[in-house]
Amino acid sequence: MFNVVRERDPPRWTKRAGAQPTASWMSYMVRELLQDFQMNCLQVSDSPYDEDVANTLPMKHYEFPTGYNDDFGSVRLMIPEALFDPSNVKGVGASILGVGPLVTTSVGMCDMDIRPSLYGSVVVTGGNSCLQGFSERLNRDLASKTPPVGISLYYQILRNSMSMRLKIISANSSSERRYGAWIGGSILSSLGSFQQMWLSRQEYEESGKLILERCA
Incomplete structure (x- = not known):
């Protein structure tokens, strides 16, 4: 009381x-x-x-x-x-990427052909995405850093008559954003085609983590 x-x-x-x-x-x-x-x-x-x-x-x-x-x-x-700027946190420095650089780094590690598609479908989910202004700040940070990513990609975009379009996808409901990963996981695990991808505990214990790489 x-x-x-x-x-x-x-x-x-x-x-x-x-x-x-x-x-x-x-x-x-x-x-x-x-x-x-x-x-x-x-x-x-x-x-x-x-x-x-x-x-x-x-x-x-x-x-x-x-x-x-x-x-x-x-x-x-x-x-x-x-x-967005972890360097302001004591003891962290530049060892952790902010949200914006994390997105651009992740996309940059993927094949050049699919980068435009990835930038066109940036899904915002998780508890921190419920912060007021999160999606708007991420959109501004990415818009100033994404297109074009490198000269080779620029020529590829011209060749394919494509344009790098940034799109942030965010659910309207805060509950849906907070639990989006769990909702997506439950949908994926309920698909019939996914049932063949399960690994049993026995299989994992026999082969170790290497079996995950073979399945991927």
């Missing part, structure tokens, strides 16, 4: 008597709280993070289960910026 406190005042709450929640339940509720804070407060900046610009945006009020409440300003944009 908690008492209502003024903004930024320390929370005043007491534990309920009786059975206490398990560690797994507490872990689940912490994740739910973080997701709720993410959905209601955090926002991806339209361009690389600029504190002066961030301070001009409206603040958002959020109340935690303990009763503590506050208005959040520039931090709303600073936290999700790590997804």
Whole structure:
């Protein structure tokens, strides 16, 4: 139980008597709280993070289960910026790619013939894609880096009378985006043609991980 406190005042709450929640339940509720804070407060900046610009945006009020409440300003944009520029995170440096470079690097590792198709169907899914402004920022970052990718690809595009068209595909529902990978996996596993691709535990134990490469 908690008492209502003024903004930024320390929370005043007491534990309920009786059975206490398990560690797994507490872990689940912490994740739910973080997701709720993410959905209601955090926002991806339209361009690389600029504190002066961030301070001009409206603040958002959020109340935690303990009763503590506050208005959040520039931090709303600073936290999700790590997804696009991980170098701002201490101890990470340039060892991790941001979302934009991750897409361009992944596409660049594929055959040249299919790169236009890949850029034309960039699927945005997962919990972080629910952040306000995520798809718009990704679209801007990719639009400035994708076409044309290399001279050879440029000539190939001219030869085939094609144009590199970037398209971000994002489900309207936040639930569908958050669980898109699981939904897609369930659809794939239910296909009749996929049933022949299953590997048994016995097959894996006999051949090890090399059997996955042979099946691929």
